Amino acid sequence: MEPHELAIAAKYIGAGLAAIGTGAAGIGVGTLFGQFLNGALRNPSAVDGQFGRLIFGFAVTEALGIFALLISFLLLFAV
């Protein structure tokens, strides 16, 4: 294998490894909405007041997955 081909292979492997992080963010978002639903079914009157916090937590959690996706994209297209 040429060193150049090896570098390309390593680039694609790295992009694939970075994409694992999006799955981890998926766990986080699932936990978030699951716990919210869990609490919401116990006390439905509190749902409207906490919706903003839910969306805020979703955006902050999802951003971490996006960071991993960004690394993956940078490896694929920009390096």
Add this chain to the structure above:
Amino acid sequence: MAGETGPAIDPIGQFSITPLIPIRIAGHDFSLTNSSLYMLIAVGLACLLMTAGARGGPGIPGRLQSLAELAYEFIAGMLRSATGEKGMRFFPMVFCLFMFILICNLVGLLPYSFTVTSHIIVTATMALAVFLTVIVVGIYEHGFGFFKLFVPSGVPIYILPLVVAIEVISFFTRPLSHSVRLFANMLAGHITLNVFGGFVVMLLGAGAAVKALAVLPFAMTIGLYALELLVAFLQAYVFAMLTCMYLNDAIHPGGH
């Protein structure tokens, strides 16, 4: 690079900045680029919305006025709940940031347009403005008391050095996470849309047997577009909300 991924997909090309009117002053580049053009468009749209919405008039408020009032009430309520009445003098700053980011994100979603907020230099400028405002206001109002921010109350003395170190690090990495969150969301969203759009083109260009499969990435593109509309609003909201929370640290240090 283009030869490996096929000619249909060039996800990075949409972010390139090109000068429209080259201007050079004293050897520095002050050109009007497509980025600055879209910033001007966003500022113009925001001014238009608020002036037309605030003009009032007789009788029932129109749709435009309702929209302007909705945006005003939304940000005012968020700032008031995060910082109390003392924080309301920062309302113009938070509101400008929110409207600018929201309109930039939404304008950027139009096909063939340019997304200003997908460049880290733009988001970093806004995040640093917030960061410096927090430091200046905090030290101006509380003097040395601002540093109580780094010393949470009720922590046992033997782990206090560790907690203080963590608080200092987390304070100084704020502008980084604040700017990268917005920029990375916009960048990754637009790249994903472009990649799935490229799949449609590639499948249509392939043989007749697989042409019908182009429906699948096309449906995915529509779904992603809806998600991106949500993200465009959400990231503006999150940016404004984090600004409120950071300003709260400047107004009430040691209050957490």
